[in-house]
Amino acid sequence: MNGQAAPRYTRIVDELRRRIETGELTPGDRVPSTREITRQWGVAMATATKVLTELRRQGLVRAVPGVGTVVEPGVRPGRAKRPERPERAAHPERPAPAHRPPAAARRGSTADQTLTLERIVEVATAVADVEGLAASSMRRVAAELEVATMSLYRHVADKDALLLEMMDSVFRRWSFPEEPPEGWRERLELVARMLWEMCRRHPWLAPTLSVTRPQMVAGALPFSEWTLMALDGLGLDPSTAFTAHLTLFNYVRGTAVNVEMETEAEALSGLDAEEWMAGQEPALHAILATDRFPRLRHLATTGYDFDLDGLFEFGLQRLLDGLAVLFEEVARTAAPGYPYG
Known part of the structure; x- marks a missing residue:
């Protein structure tokens, strides 16, 4: 080293x-x-x-x-x-205690009396945004608020209920324009980019959202409604329209999962993606030294500038291109006299 x-x-x-x-x-x-x-x-x-x-x-x-x-x-x-007092260096597995007032002082403070659900959700979200969802425990949130942990349970049943409140709060911070764009494509681009930016700001959000077991998050319903509205008048039956909505949503979510994965990897390694890749170059070039992978070797030689936002935008446009083909096919099959013209 x-x-x-x-x-x-x-x-x-x-x-x-x-x-x-x-x-x-x-x-x-x-x-x-x-x-x-x-x-x-x-x-x-x-x-x-x-x-x-x-x-x-x-x-x-x-x-x-x-x-x-x-x-x-x-x-x-x-x-x-x-940093690193000798006595702490002897126990590297023991984390430094968080700075906070004594427990008795916290429990006796007026903070318990002024605590609200909104404040709990705000602090829990802030912790999760920076340190990941696992760090946003009930105990940690209580410590940040300088209240007793049990005080939180007067406002929220448990960590799962708190997560739903966090998700709802995040979605409610976003709103759609009163005058939507003219075309279906522009409307879908708008909702997809809003979801992408939301997941960028809150890396924990994408992994918590489920397609197979969707959570009852009222704040997310306007996003579904906006997408279905964008598909109105294109000849799709309700089931196909909702499938198109889920496909778009799952594309954004699936790509955004990489945000949290990269955040966690960087926190554990201390290296950002560029630094990590630089450390992998010798092994990569050794693998590509033969003639088995000439195209990959050429790419490694010329360089590839990986950009997650660019990857998202590229995939979004290709997905919308595919939907355009579907809409054209639906319109064609619905034309008078089809298939004889």
Whole structure:
């Protein structure tokens, strides 16, 4: 490993740590959010998440509900805590405890009395967006809200019920224009891109959505209604129209599943997709050194710029091309005198 550059996330951690140690960021100041980190340093969301997780582990920052991630009140310029205390290094499997008030203080706080379902869903969604759905446990959400875990159960039955509320809240944040585009294709493009952007912002969403056992999420119904409306007047029977709707939905969902997979892989490895691919190049070139795969070897030589958004858009257009053929066939078979013309 000697001579290799440090993972990108550690360089960002060092930079933010420097700002804290020099007083450029003072106690209580907000540090860049995950989205700001992705914009400033050009890294993926998982890398930005790993940055803030490491800063929290080092005791430099804390998450404040409704505010964001801020510099810890106890951190002073030039006196920031050093990472990896000897006693913790001896137990690498034991995670650093989350910074929070004592349990008794949390239970006795007025936060329990002002807790709402909307606030619970907001915090649970924020945690899942950054750290994945598994991190958004009832205990973790309660800790972020600084309330007793049992306080949450007065508003939501369990984690499954909370997930449904999260899904519903995410869908309800989006709305369709009052004046829809003219053509069926433009209308389907609009709904598909809205779903894609939604899954991009909430990587946990696509894997939780089910086609075979659809959840009763009222906020998602306008998306189905919009799609079926776009297919009105094209000669499809209701069953075929709904199948077309499911096909479009499942295409978006199936492609978006890769967002969460990449987020998790990057968080575990500390490498974004580009860095990971760079590490695979020697093995790939060794496999392609023979004449068995000349086309793949040519592609590896010339390079391929993988872009998930581009992949989504390419597939969307081809799917819509296929639907156009279907609609033309339906119109042709419905013409007077068919098949004799």
